[in-house]
Amino acid sequence: MSEFEPKVVAFVCNWCTYAGADLTGTSRIKYSSNVRIIRFPCTGRIDFMLLLKAFANGADGIIVSGCHPNDCHYTSGNFHAKRRWIIFRELMDFMGIDMNRITFSWVSAAEGAKWAEVVNTTVARIRELGPYVSYQEMVNKKVEEEIQNE
């Protein structure tokens, strides 16, 4: 059986992390190819439902990344995002969803090396955790089966 290759979805902001990831490329820094980058206008735009959608569609891990505090293109998007993620993590943890699978980071447009490091450590961690079986099992459960089991 082939080795488990984690699927990691990265939600990044257009102004800092996406440009940072560009810099990683133009600097010829090699990093894990398990990441699928999705570009957003701002971290403040990243709805928590998108993270749940990513897990439901088979992601094993998620990266959320944007501008450092005070560097937001829209002044306060990342501060709003920060509050939202503080609350969201508490809720996820309370419901038992594995928070080790989501990495939050601030990566600026000048931090190409940091982006590579964030991706590599996240992928290594997910590789250790294995596929997100418990979530997938829940998603694949059909309502008919649930009724039969009762």
Added chain:
Amino acid sequence: MSNLNTKAKELLASNTVKMFIGYEAGPTGLARPAFITDPEQTDRLIFDERCKQNLAVYLTKQEVKEYGKIAIVATLPVMRSLMVLASENQISPENLVVLGISPDGNLLNIADFSLMQTYIEKSDLSNPKGDEEKLAELLKLSPAERFEWWQNELSKCIKCFACRQACPMCYCSRCTIEVNQPQWIPVQANTHGNMDWHILRAMHLAGRCISCGECGRACPVGIPCHLLSMHLSNQVNRQFKVQAGTSDKMASVLSTYDPNDKESFIR
């Protein structure tokens, strides 16, 4: 008790208010909301320990708003709901007569929102003891056990949305659950979709929920969904030192920020 009835009669007879919202005894012995417009009907009103429902939910309904000025019997959770609704510009205090009532059924002297605020600040705002115990019990479990526990609970959900209907803060005329482009929440009442729905609701209520527990009481299959919002209320209080429904001038927690918000998880 008779105080309440006389006061209601007075308000309606003098035409100060067009409708009086309170509780009455239902045919099965449970208390139910009463919407009284005729002063002669005010002797139907009751208040005792059965009267738990959060009546503030009706104030944002179109068919109630049409009456104009309304009087409402307000227990502590109702008062806190009114504060949140006023801070979100969903009700106008001048269109409202609030009859504050203590748990033992005595009318309180609450003429305006500032007096109500003082009363709320003096009151015990902690969650019901039973719920706190359940929260502590759940937090002792491992994350995997909690995931299992919630899956088990949420698999019962039939997506009737009674939790949403019973909640005074769930007043959006178009809820995300009804959006189908994109389809945020799976339509089927399967465990996954149910979990998505309850996560969505808890997040949208974060920092706004006043922990009345009405959603849990309204649930026909007995899912303790109020625990999610209560847990988040506790966390909001711990992290941002904010308690919902304590002022009518308060901005919502998730639509504001403080540059000094503390977290330790962002790299």
